[in-house]
Amino acid sequence: MTKTGTVLEPRTKFLSTLGRLPGTWLALAVTVTAGLCEGLGLTLFIPLLETLDGGGKELGKGGVILKTVLDTVHLPMNLFTMLALIVVLVGGSFAITFAKDRMLERARHGHMEALRKALGENLFLSRWHHLSGQSSGDVVNKLLVECHRSAAGLILQVMVVATIIHIAIFAVISSLLSWRLLALTIALAALVGWMIRPLHARSRNIGDAIIKANRNYGVHIVDYLKGARLIRVTGSEQRVIERLGELNRTAVNTSLSSEVIRVFTFFLVQTLAVAILAGIIAVSRQGLGVPTAVLFTFLIIMARMVPRLIQLQQYYQGYAGYAATLPVVDAAIAAAREQTEERGVGGKPFEALEHGVELHDVTFHYENETMGAVSAVTMPIPRNNTIAIVGRSGAGKSSVIDLIAGLRIPDAGRIEIDGVDLRRIDLLSWRKRIGYVTQDVIIFNDTVRNNLVFAHPEVTEADIDQVVELTRLGDIIEALPDGLDTVLGEGGVRLSGGQKQRLALARALIGNPQLLLLDEATSALDNESETLIQEALGSISHRLTIIVVAHRLATVRKADTIFVMEGGQVVESGSFDELVARKGRFSELHESQFS
Helix, strand or coil: CCCCCCCCCCCCCHHHHCCCCCCHHHHHHHHHHHHHHHHHHHHCHHHHHHHHHHCCCCCCHHHHHHHHHHHHCCCCCCHHHHHHHHHHHHHHHHHHHHHHHHHHHHHHHHHHHHHHHHHHHHHHCECHHHHCCCCHHHHHHHHHHHHHHHHHHHHHHHHHHHHHHHHHHHHHHHHHHCHHHHHHHHHHHHHHHHHHHHHHHHHHHHHHHHHHHHHHHHHHHHHHHHCHHHHHHCCCHHHHHHHHHHHHHHHHHHHHHHHHHHHHHHHHHHHHHHHHHHHHHHHHHHHHCCCHHHHHHHHHHHHHHHHHHHHHHHHHHHHHHHCCHHHHHHHHHHHHHHCECCCCCCCECCCCCCCEEEEEEEEECCCCCCCCCEEEEEEEEECCCEEEEECCCCCCHHHHHHHHCCCCCCCEEEEEECCEEHHHECHHHHHCCEEEEECCCCCCCCEHHHHHCCCCCCCCHHHHHHHHHHCCCHHHHHHCCCHHHCECCCCCCCCCHHHHHHHHHHHHHCCCCCEEEEECCCCCCCHHHHHHHHHHHHHHCCCCEEEEEECCHHHHCCCCEEEEEECCEEEEEECHHHHHHHCCHHHHHHHHHHC
């Protein structure tokens, strides 16, 4: 099974990603407005209390200013007016905050969608060696889990800054009421912050562990699902269940540890907040002589500030847990983007094969391998001929197919399409005219129709009917409950191996390809299925250029030319009978299979 790496990207500095979430700066501006509205509304309690206590005869400075403003707009300064102002200002701040939170949630989901889109697009547009080297489970985990966590981390980052702004506004207002009370509050809050700092560091470390646990679980479950047949036939279900249980337990326990720390921190901050308020009241009455109206208003502001302090630590602790995902997703997108395939955009569009394909002294090495997968291969492939490539495993046959399809780029030599170097041709237009069938048939969890027209959704019903008749799929389709609209299930579980192969051949032929690539397409079939496919191929041979890669020599008997490969080189070529009579490498392979 696939082993996954545990190396994580460097941790992100807190402010380095601020602003990535769409609408960040608007949200912070709205936060300032909401904070000012709430703060001003709460300060109206001072003139309100002074009015209640002294009938409005001994107003403080704030009360005098408020009275002047109310006189200007011809409103009386009485209990109902001040209560109405408090409700409007504080309620208005809540409404503004609600609008901000709704906007941020939309931004979070939009950013998550954008991350998934960027990762998916860049992966599928990357060079083949990069795309084919990805772990399916790791990619699924990044798309479904890490993109979600990354977007959640960014919104928590914005909430941290927004909460700091709100607290700062309250702090400024509180300093105008009593700077000494504010200084005392800050000192006590700093003490609380120092006490919970180790918990934040612990949250960040657990965030790293959550990434690794989710990645391991995702990778292994995808691997085990792919190997379900092997697991079932070999009676290995219990081992898989136990292994998945261990991985699931690790993922759940790391996530649980994060939640336990969050809950404990919340408990700790709440408890200490009560102690801070008690201390403020005791000191203000015994040592500072703060007026009752000012103290009451200050405490109201503190009562509004303390929940935000609690929220601040929760937001930051949540961000610390999610922050590790930000560079992971960014690195995956950047790595795929750096490997963007050069498709020859602007090159010559391919329309139809007029003369043929030819490899001239083509050499290719896989990354980190010294021995060439293909070495100085020259291979003429005339139009409307059937060309076979045979040889033992590892001879370089499939590498030649990849090179012709443009999935790999030769280290030396060139591949010409009608005399034009493939690197000067628009690869997308070339691939659109290629039909491709492999031994491991890909059947999508979709309808028969959508599987058939997957690469060519523009085809007509007549085109579908033609390939269905050619590949003798009619009886199979009629036997399905919904005909062409039957969903085949994951991997095409409704079909047998031979039926899948015939469906794959029909899909390859439906776009009127100029080149048909068959990479071990019949090696795993029973005789009846292979005969049906060979008959279908025989009916289109010499109307289509076909390249067949095969181990079983019986499947290439009718090929116009057979190339025998060994160690990445072409060691023989000719017709079937010529090669048998030559008593060379092909003859040895022939004798080993037919003796």
